[in-house]
Amino acid sequence: MAGGDFRPVYHPAGHDNELRVAVQDLRTGRWLSMAHLLGRTDGWGLWTQRTQVLAAVAAGSDVVQAWRAEEPHSVAASVMHTRVVVERAVRAHRARHPRTHELWQEAWAACRDAAELSPADPVPWVCLLALALLDEHRSMDEHRLPPPGLMLPPGPWGMLAQADKRDPHNREAYHRMLQFVCAGTPGPLTGAANFVHWAAGSAPPGSAVHVLPLYLSIERYRRERGQEKALDLHWVAEDAVRDAGHALDTWFRYADLRRASPLDLNHLAHALWGANRFGEAARVFDAIDRYWTTLPWAYRTRDPADQELAAEVFLRARSRSLAGRD
Incomplete structure (x- = not known):
């Protein structure tokens, strides 16, 4: 594998073979593999990871909508709907799309509905953390709560606490929080440094x-902008x-x-x-x-x-x- 014939492969599922199969089916408009995969996914950490990958693939199609139409009482389908509308809102914000605010409101409502439907699931709260990035001026009270420790910046700490309560140290929740802190810091990233070391410390x-x-x-x-320095x-x-x-x-x-x-x-x-x-x-x-x-x-x-x-x-x-x- 160290020879010149080695070729790296990019796939969002990585080593998760079952997830790769579901992603492939999603790309061809089929949702059954996704439904079966999520039905046998154990642990909130893996659940969070798989729903994130699946939503990134499904956001450009109506395949999750088709699943919900076929199985309207499926909790997994509702969570995936939330994932998809949040992904679309985040992409619209990144592209400065004129429908961003509308998509944001739709996604926010979906998060709240999913939190009620599946109260033990950290994903609706992780999704709310993702949407917090869209509040660039920190105008919402939920996004400027006082921090739980010294030297930490204000932010959506209540949402992080809700995700943490359901899945302690949820990977995506802490990444979303880091993204929020970095986005609000145009200069030195001191607050972000304090956050990551506070998080890792526990x-x-x-x-x-x-x-x-x-x-x-x-x-x-x-x-x-340090790129390709001879001595970095x-x-x-x-x-x-x-x-x-x-x-x-x-x-x-x-x-x-x-x-x-x-x-x-x-x-x-x-x-x-x-x-x-x-x-x-x-x-x-x-x-x-x-x-x-x-x-x-x-x-x-x-x-x-x-x-x-x-x-x-x-x-x-x-x-x-x-x-x-x-």
Whole structure:
């Protein structure tokens, strides 16, 4: 696998074989595999992860609407409807679409309905956290609540607490919160740094929350527009090396890698490679296998929109790390 014939593959499902089948069926307009998959999904963490991936695929079609029409009393179909309308609202906001406010209102109502229909499910609250990003001026009271700790910024802490109560340290909930904090910080990301270290400080071994500091490091790098520097000190700075080691020791060593987010694995491999910890990075590349993600590798290129350039960086990092294996 280390030879020149190795080719990385991008797929949103990563190593989740069952999810890959459901995604393939979704792309052809069929919902039955999705319904069966969600019906046998155990654990809120995996439920959150799978519904997020499925919604990103389904948002461009009416396949979930067809499922709801066929099974109007299905709780899973209602949750997926919520996921889809939230995804559409977020995309509309990103594209500055004129219907953004209308879609936002529809998505907000769907979240509230899903929270009532499935009160133990963290996903409606995760979705509300995703919609909080659309409130750019922080005009809603729910989005500027006082924080639970010192040095943390105001924000949608009530929504995070509701998700946390249902699935402690839910990966997507904490990522949505980080996105909210970063979006409200045009300058130095001090509040975001305080948040990720506060979050990781209480997370148990094996929790993906321990990977959050690596995402913040990428965001800092992106804002500094540091691309393809011959000697990039960002990744060998003391805090970057420490955060990479922390994620390795507290997440990777304990996590069920078959269910790990491909993004988390790629961020950890990237951080260890950047910190010149090649032998440890090689172990993470082994776990990634062929299922790479364009981020964070794209930010190490001259054109982050060019997937081929990102793949070249991934392959270069992988080759160097495997060569440095202990």
